[in-house]
Amino acid sequence: MRMLQEEIYHSYDAIKPDENARKRMLQKIQSAKSHSRFAGKESKWTFRLAPVLAVILIVTTVSCTSYFFSLRDLGIGKKEIQIINLPQPDPGTGASNPPQLKKEVDMIALGGVWNSPEYKACAEWEEFLQNYDQDGSIIASIGNNPTGLEESYEAYLCYTQEMADKIEEICAKYHLTKLTGIQIADDLDTLCRLTSIGNVFGGVSEHTQLTYWGGYLYSDGTFHLEGSAAIAGASQCTADFQFMRSVKGSFCPITLNVTDISQYRQWYYTTSSGDRVLLANSSTKALIIVEREQSFIVVNVLGDILSDAFDISDEALESMADAFDFSVIP
């Protein structure tokens, strides 16, 4: 482990501009400044502030096959995150906005809905993390050195035995198994073969073409893949996405920042493959959520990669959902 760490460090250390390059770049920067080439140029960065709209209350039903849930049922509370903003110069005065340093956001669990063992486990772990090593003194004393826990607790990245013990305690309490045996899947065929599912990109969508970029899986079949969706037609855009499948009965510790749950439009939609999915769209993020008998699936849509603002229409989101075939996942 230490050898790997050293190799990575030295590899980066070898990347540096020589003195000529340093001077050349500085001269160009100073020259650009003096020619005011960038005066008045607006930053491409846009603040993705949460906007509008209402919460939809979905009523749970007694039927075990038609459980309705909303995004709120995945919420595990708020978390304060630190923001490093790119200040926007005021067009009138040229003054910059002060950087906003902290922001409270809603987090959701990706392993299951409220009250499920997977949800409870994730919430308990998150609560533990919030209260553990708050001043960072333990991790500071360990630094980035190997702990011996990496292999067994890879999915949880425990850096102390106390954390590892907590993982074991949670698994025992909720009768869940740990995620182990991570493997990288270089292509979709490999991912589908290793997880014993059919082609998850095999949905029927007239307008959407999905591309696989990469993914990994655990031995229980839990997987995470990344890709992009090229959506044609009236809602034309190209959106990157993360597809996360959690196998029920396993402890998935992953949480997702959704900014503000109350700002999502949510509706149920039946895809062209006949899968009923929950769609949630806001001005910061869109989600496709599916509960299967043995799995819980969340597709995190990262927005139009060619647009500065998050801009996925509801129609585009439905078209994207059509392109997946969730029925191949048990």
Next chain:
Amino acid sequence: MASSLRADEEITQIYYRHVDTVYRICFSYMKNAADTEDMVQETFLKLMTHDPQFQSENHEKAWLIVTASNTCKDELRRWKRRLEHLNSQTAHEHIAQDPYSGMLDAILALPTKYKDVVYLYYYEGYHTAEIANMLHRPESTVRNQLARARKMLKKTQRTGGE
């Protein structure tokens, strides 16, 4: 307007304090010296046009790292739109006689989202919580990305190092 902007001398000082850091970040995305230099310039130009006020040198460095990373990602998106392919570019003009070139190739080949976390963790020595704050990602995501990147790099170490 001009009064709120930094003087040349201050820009030069900031530049020399952080140019190597910004260069490393940009190189990990762009993979060649010419494009890296363009992105370094773009990053420092943003510093001048946005004129952010920093609370500390660490804050200044964090801002430049995030800005450099975002600048490169924006550029790569423009490239993607033009259907240009980065993978064919492997010129390492500024890495003369590097005994770790196998590992460097593996680092450069990492998926985009892993690049920042690997650099910040292994080279800059930031902890996962700090990286999560800088990159606006949940800490659990950072830790998972780190684990997966480590796995990929280990593969290289095994095949290349033996």
